[in-house]
Amino acid sequence: MNLRDLKYIVAVAETKSFVKAAEQCFVSQPTLSMQIKKLENSLNIKIFERNNKHVLVTEIGKQVIETAKRILQDAEHISILAKHEQDPFAGDFTLGAFPTIAPYILPKLIPLIKKKLPNLRLILVEEKTDILLHKLKTGLIDAALLAGPIHDESLIAEKLFDDEFKLAVATHHPLAEQTIINPDELTNQPLLLLDEGHCLRDQALQFCQLSGIDEEQxxxxxxxxxxxxxxxxxxxITFMPTIAIQNNDDNIRYIPFEEPKPKRTIYLVSRQTNPRTELIKQLKNLCVNNNQL
Structure with a gap:
């Protein structure tokens, strides 16, 4: 048994395909299948049920794979510790961000990181929140920019900033002349929201439910x-986070809400066990201290 074999079985379990797993691991499918078969024979168990159409994980296989994931994470942890000891601000670092913040913060943040941390190779991943949390907890990314609250004891959430929502209306809309909005004024207005799976949609819906506002279905x-x-x-009309408001939006009026203003809080989230604490601290400071973000 070796780390390579453990990577193979985890890849098959995640892709549900020997072909896709082989591509992911950069080996031929026969080689991957042979190594997994050898592993099963050495352990005298079946990790997978195979047929021409499906790959299923056996009950004992599920336990083996969960253990394999932990071993691989620990091995990666050892590698990171060694690199971190040599230069805590060098090497690869994978940062995730969700779609309603990535286009507005990353173009400003990346040049700052390159200037302050020239030896760091930043890898960016843009995904929805649930996918980023999964990648974070399984070690596929190092940190993520997420909207809170984050309820997970295995993660550390460092607050970066509050992002206030404003009401976005066309310039000729009846509400466009107002300087402030009371949520009661939005009753019966066609409210546009993002599709399922976007955290911004969930945050907007919470405010709508509290204020009695209906979504345009x-x-x-x-x-x-x-x-x-x-x-x-x-x-x-819609809710627009302040970070996404553009100065050249001549055809839209952005109107602040009365107190309490709807908002989301953005965090830099990482694993409790991540050894690159100094680097994560530097990234947080870059986000918090720069007035452009």
């Missing part, structure tokens, strides 16, 4: 930019 967008264009087209 027939229209849902997959990005803030789509929502922005739909507002310009007078399809409806």
């Amino acid at each position: 027939n229209v849902r967008a997959t990005s803030l930019e789509t929502l922005r264009q739909m507002v310009i087209a007078d399809t409806g």
Whole structure:
């Protein structure tokens, strides 16, 4: 048994395919299958049930794979510790961000990181929150920019900033002349929100439920930019986080809400066990201390 074999069985379990796992591990499918078969024979167990259409994990296989994941994470931890000892601000670092913040913060953050941490190779991953949390907890990424609250004892969430929501309406909309918005004024207004799976949608819905505002059920967008264009087209109104507001939006009015203002809080989230604490601290400071972010 070796780490390579453990990587093979974890890849098969995650992809549900020997072919895809082989591609992921950069080996031929026969080689991967042979090594897994040898591992099963040495342990005298079946990790996978195989047929022409499906790959299923056996009950004992599930336990073996969970243990294999922990071993691989520990091995990676050892490697990171060694690199960290040589230069805590060098090497690869994978940072995740969710879609309604990545386009607005990463283009400003990346040049700062390159300037302050020239020996760091930053790898960026843009995914929805649930996927980023899974990748974070399984060691596939080092840290992530996420909206809180984060309820997981295995993770550390460092607050970066509050991102206030404003009401976005077309310039010719009846509400466009107002300087502040009371949520009661949005009753019966066609409110546009993002599609399922976006954390911004969940945060907006919480505010809507508290304020008695109904969502426009027939229209849902997959990005803030789509929502922005739909507002310009007078399809409806929406909530826009301040970080996404552009100065050249001449066709949209952004109106603040009365207190308590709806907002989301952005955190830099990492694993409790991540050894690169000094680097994560530097990244947090870059986000917090720079007025452009």
